[in-house]
Amino acid sequence: MTLDSNSFNLSETDRKLLNIAQTRFPLNTRPYASIGDHLALSEEEIITRISKLKENRIIRRIGGIFDAQKLGFKTTLVALKVNEESIDTVANKINRHPGVTHNYQRQHEFNLWFTLITASEEEMQNTLNSIKTLPGVIKLRNLPALKQFKINVNFDMTKE
Amino acid sequence: MDITALDKKIISMLQGDLPLNPEPFEKIALKTGLSTDELLLKIEEYKKKGVMRRLGAVLYHQNAGYRANAMCGWVVPEERIEEVGMIMACFKEASHVYQRPTYPDWPYNLFTMLHGKSSHDIEQAAKNISVKTRITSYTILYSTREFKKTSMKYF
Numbered sequence: 001m002t003l004d005s006n007s008f009n010l011s012e013t014d015r016k017l018l019n020i021a022q023t024r025f026p027l028n029t030r031p032y033a034s035i036g037d038h039l040a041l042s043e044e045e046i047i048t049r050i051s052k053l054k055e056n057r058i059i060r061r062i063g064g065i066f067d068a069q070k071l072g073f074k075t076t077l078v079a080l081k082v083n084e085e086s087i088d089t090v091a092n093k094i095n096r097h098p099g100v101t102h103n104y105q106r107q108h109e110f111n112l113w114f115t116l117i118t119a120s121e122e123e124m125q126n127t128l129n130s131i132k133t134l135p136g137v138i139k140l141r142n143l144p145a146l147k148q149f150k151i152n153v154n155f156d157m158t159k160e
Numbered sequence: 161m162d163i164t165a166l167d168k169k170i171i172s173m174l175q176g177d178l179p180l181n182p183e184p185f186e187k188i189a190l191k192t193g194l195s196t197d198e199l200l201l202k203i204e205e206y207k208k209k210g211v212m213r214r215l216g217a218v219l220y221h222q223n224a225g226y227r228a229n230a231m232c233g234w235v236v237p238e239e240r241i242e243e244v245g246m247i248m249a250c251f252k253e254a255s256h257v258y259q260r261p262t263y264p265d266w267p268y269n270l271f272t273m274l275h276g277k278s279s280h281d282i283e284q285a286a287k288n289i290s291v292k293t294r295i296t297s298y299t300i301l302y303s304t305r306e307f308k309k310t311s312m313k314y315f
Contacts, residue, residue, distance in 0.1 A: 010224070018224070021217035027203055029183055029196050047180055054177075060218045061311065064174035064203075070211045071163060071171070071314055079266060091307040101312050105305035106231065110266065113231070113301075117312050141263050143271075147241075149257035150249035151213065155221045155275065 008056045013039060015157040017049060021062060022154055065153075068117050074124045075117050076144040078131070079110040086136025087112060093134055097127060110141065161209045166192065168315040170202055174215065175314055218311065221275065228276045228302070232286055233268025235297035241270065244293045248272050251292075253285035268299060 010018070016039060026034035032050070033043035041049075053059040068075045082090050087105060094100055094114055103114040118124040132140045163171075169192050178184045189199040206212035221229070236244045241259055248257045248270065256273040272289065276282045279302065286300055 018217065018219065022219070023214070023216060025214075025216035027185075027200055027215065029185060029200075031184065032180075032182060043182055047182070051180055054180075057220045057223050060220050061177035062215075062217045063176055063178055063311075064171065064206070064215045065213045065218065066171065066175060066206075066312070066314060067210055067213055068312065068314070070161065070209070073314065077260065077271075095308045098313065100308060101310050103306075103308035104303040105307065106301040107304055108299070108301050112307075114308070139265070141266050143260040143266075145258045145260060147245065147259040149245035149259070150254065151256050153218075153255045155219055155224055155226050156252070157224060 008058075010058070010157070012158075013041070014049060014053065014058075017046070018053070018058070018155075018157040021050070021059070025062065073117050073119060074121050075115065076124065076128075076142055078114050078116060078128065079141040079143060080112040080114075080131070080137055081110050081139040082112045083136045083138065084111070090134050090136045094131060099127070110139070161205075161211055163211075167202075170194075170199065171206075172313075172315040174203070174212070175311065225277055226275045228274075228279045228282045230274050230279075230282045230286075230303070231301045232272045232274055232289075233266075233299045233301070234270040234272070234289075234293075234295050235267050236270045236293075236295055238269075244295060245270060247293050248289055251285060251289055253281070254289070270295075274300075 020035055020038055025031060028034060032046045036043050036046045091103055091112060095103055099117040101115050101117060105111055106113055116127060118127060128142060173188045173191060179187045185199055186196045189196045203215060245257055245259060248254055253274050253276060254272040255275055258271045259269055260271055262269050274282050274285050276285060282300065286298065290296060290298060
């Protein structure tokens with residue numbers, strides 16, 4: 001099975017690799033070799049496949065996913081009602097903050113939604129206050145998590 | 161967990177992309193002054209303490225075929241929040257399930273992020289959740305445009 005990097009089709013093997021890489025990435029000295037053992041492929045082949053999957057923007061990165069709050073950071077989700085004409089400008093201004101990790105336009109009265117991570121509560125409030133007063137912003141609703149029932153991002157690549 | 165200067169150094173290297181050579185953890189260990197085994201023990205500790213949820217591949221899920229991604233808000237009676245939150249967590253289509261505050265113009269107290277191959281998958285998942293939880297008041301907000309999506313650089 002080869003990778004077709006022109007149209008980029010994911011082979012059966014790539015799909016299995018993606019599942020393993022997401023949820024069972026080996027934590028040992030030779031993780032790529034270990035993945036190879038699961039798929040009857042060499043370490044070199046696995047490294048080549050992962051490289052192609054990154055080049056073709058299937059894999060964003062392989063690394064640690066951390067819990068912001070456990071690291072001492074403050075987090076929230078914010079809903080904004082923004083004038084349609086201003087939405088690009090407002091979104092771009094918000095994006096400048098390094099603690100904004102996700103920023104999406106959605107179909108609703110509240111049409112701009114972003115997540116915000118800050119090192120302190122004070123920084124959080126200051127940031128929200130400055131966003132609230134941006135030209136084009138009509139309403140701001142701060143929606144911090146009161147309780148987390150689940151967080152598990154895992155895209156099953158092998159089911160139809 | 162007490163985050164030391166060493167932890168910050170380790171986390172700053174793990175929050176990005178692991179090197180694509182045969183011994184990626186050795187590379188990182190060298191830079192932090194630890195042996196590979198010591199680094200792997202640290203990683204286990206982060207996982208055990210919940211500081212790190214997982215270490216693995218993060219996908220461009222849209223490119224990987226999950227083209228429909230929606231935020232669903234649910235109106236759940238206060239006394240059923242625990243029960244309903246746990247039921248929603250069982251659905252594999254739901255990656256995130258949170259309780260959040262409400263406002264007069266935003267009455268939805270439970271949130272689920274739903275992912276699927278198509279909007280049909282999303283509608284179906286939402287219907288299934290509604291049937292299982294008996295919550296009929298909900299809204300589905302599709303993302304129409306992605307302005308930013310990055311991993312957080314903590315340290």
